Amino acid sequence: MDKLSIINYPLSIIHCKTVKVLVVGNGGREHALAWKLLQSPQVQQCFCTPGNGGTALLEGCENLSYTVDDFANIARFVQQDKVDLVVVGPEVPLAQGITDYLQGYNIKVFGPTQAGAQIESSKSWAKKLMADAGIAIAQGETFKDADAAKAYIAKQGAPIVVKADKLAAGKGVIVAQTIEEAQTAVDELIGTGFSSIVVEEFLQGEEVSILALTDGKTVRPLLPAQDHKRIGEGDTGLNTGGMGAYAPAPIATPELLARVQTEILEPTVTALRQRGINYCGVLYAGLMVTPEGDPKVLEYNCRFGDPETQAVLPLLETPLDELLMACVEGRLEEFPPLQWYDGSAVCVVAASEGYPGSYEKGKVIQGITKAEALGSTVFQAGTKLEGDTLLTDGGRVLGVTSRGKDFNKAIETVYGCLEAIDFSGQYYRRDIGHRVR
Template sequence: MRVLLVGGGGREHALAWALSKSPLLSELWAAPGNAGIAEHAECVPIAAEDVAGLVAFARERAVDLVVPGPEAPLTAGLADACAAAGIRCFGPSAAAARLEGSKSFAREVADAAGVPGPRWRRFDDPAAARANVREQGVPIVVKADGLAAGKGVVVAATVAEAEAAIADIMESRVHGAAAGASVVVEECLIGEEVSFFALCDGEAALPLGAAQDHKRVGEGDTGPNTGGMGAYSPPPAFTDALRDEAMARIVRPALAEMARRGAPFRGVLFAGLMLTASGPRLIEFNVRFGDPECQALMLRLRSDLLGALLAACDGRLAETGLRWDAGHSLVVVMAARGYPGAYAKGSAVRNLDRAAAVPRARIFHAGTRAGPGGAVLADGGRVLGVGATGGTLREAYEAAYEAAAAVDWPEGFYRRDIGHRALR
């Protein structure tokens, strides 16, 4: 099969690596890709948001399947454009992608489906949002209603922090005009947070696995939220019984509600869950693989990823199963100093071969580009995902951190406590 992978981050490198192992694959392209993805695919200079350019390329090269990594092309209608061109696309329509494109829409769907979640309200007026925060008290969660690249959520411990978040999102528009047109203010759920993924074909759903992400930039889960500073899989707190409950009470009811609305969901549904004393409750839906969670999951997947994605596209999930490594995986994100704020690009990242030589380790490129003479240059905020597997989480942790320490990149930093709650 001829496959076009869309995106150029660590998630896409993990997907490219997994897809490259499929016996079904004959040719793999990535748009735009990165320096690491180029080891597995031919990179083409088409932006992930260039829907027309992606479809034109897919038609020209007789692509059999388009696999979008990030959410932006899905909310922009990539799956719809592929369908119109007669090309299979592993991802939801623009109408179904609103589950991530609008936090308030996702809450409306969840409420209609009876999915357990927090109390919430949407506000178009910042003064009204601030008044609600003062009325509800803290801790409280403030979310940009639109897409914010995983950074539009503030868990506020004080009223002043919540009001500052509302000002940043709605008045300063730090996440863009569309994302900040409104905010969703939610009850702060208490418990253990888990990222749970399910493959969906519009009707059936298949559990794809779970991971635990570390969103805060600093050790001990301190500082601002990021796109993710590391992840591990599987989370010990997410038992098989909780997985089954999440499928029965959250994933399948949401799928049924989307089908009822005439927007059946096909692709990977990412349910951010809080494991509370009363069971799993929905924090939010996303419509793509998480990053860095995808890296942790792909390290453990033993099934043919391409075959599973095709089954979701073709409505054959009911006859599909997945096999997983019985061990553990852990991924440490190396980011440019200053992230998630301003950071510099262009510094050289050295000794990647030495890091990759650590037993059971694997390096995923997130924000890199090729430089002169085969150099690898930092080209983003999150630059590398340094992952490893192990029979225990401790073994995976030690291998991943041994590999991270081997990387020579003074301009970067990483947390040294990924997996700390589970390891305790």
């Protein structure tokens, strides 16, 4: 950071106080958040609940035993240990109202209230919000009745998209190439407990993820990212929670980002405010850039993306705690321009064999220290520490991230580092970032 940038920062950054932060969640995203928060000269300690093997080993970080929905014990710990800020990682506790609960105890929370979290927890609610605000979206309808949904699909034709209306861990989206496939998807989703589904048009183009931070008035986007949702190389196979990501995405030009700001992000915040929702947190816009160059919203999420966060945060030079606190305290408009490191970052997810279907846990993980010595940061997701042994404990196990002066260098480094890591059944795609090579 240059001298001018330091001078322009708020005095609170220069005259540091000790800050304690609690991160709620146990995935790679939460490991990345804790890692970035601890790089701030202000952050004295970070807690993660329940955390994972990576946060357990992170210097300055301590795992707690509370589950993400144990609001009472989380609130009690924050008060007793005088934690300054709670950062909520996953969507489920946000949809369950963790922010509302903690705010009832005057606890500072980065993450929207339950009302705001509807932007992810109900796709139909989010679509109406955006339609009322005049935001460009994929056209579609919401259905509770399977026969009505199938009739609509038959009329519209394929390809067409079928989505679970409620939370589905990032995997409740089926892009159907035929009418038969779409109608089968309707039966599968309704048959697995979803009371309503959304059927919408298939948009052609290229996807991009915009993680924007807001205090309910001002919106500040982070660097644009692209992720790879499909399990197979060449973007084939089943949808997953994400098999890799890279930033900054070249398709998101300054001109496109300016349009996203004025045509999508700002109208969304205004629409939320008009509904009495003071939205403080991440507005994660999943966009389709059409062949004509127009951005359309595929969906909104109410939290940091995973694995996009693991690619974006290594490029952020601005202290993350200051940025999040500015959102919580409603002073984002006064916050100086965000500072970024030069170059590119690429994250590749190492998964358990069988993911996103069934998989085994408890495999010994080796080689992380060597991989990090070769130039990566290994964000742990589905891991746990038993004594001194690190074991797999989920489908997406690791997010191996490398920075480089350009995408080619970052990609070369990250795959070299992955060769150093080993656990039984390890699987990762070898073409992450293929669009930018």
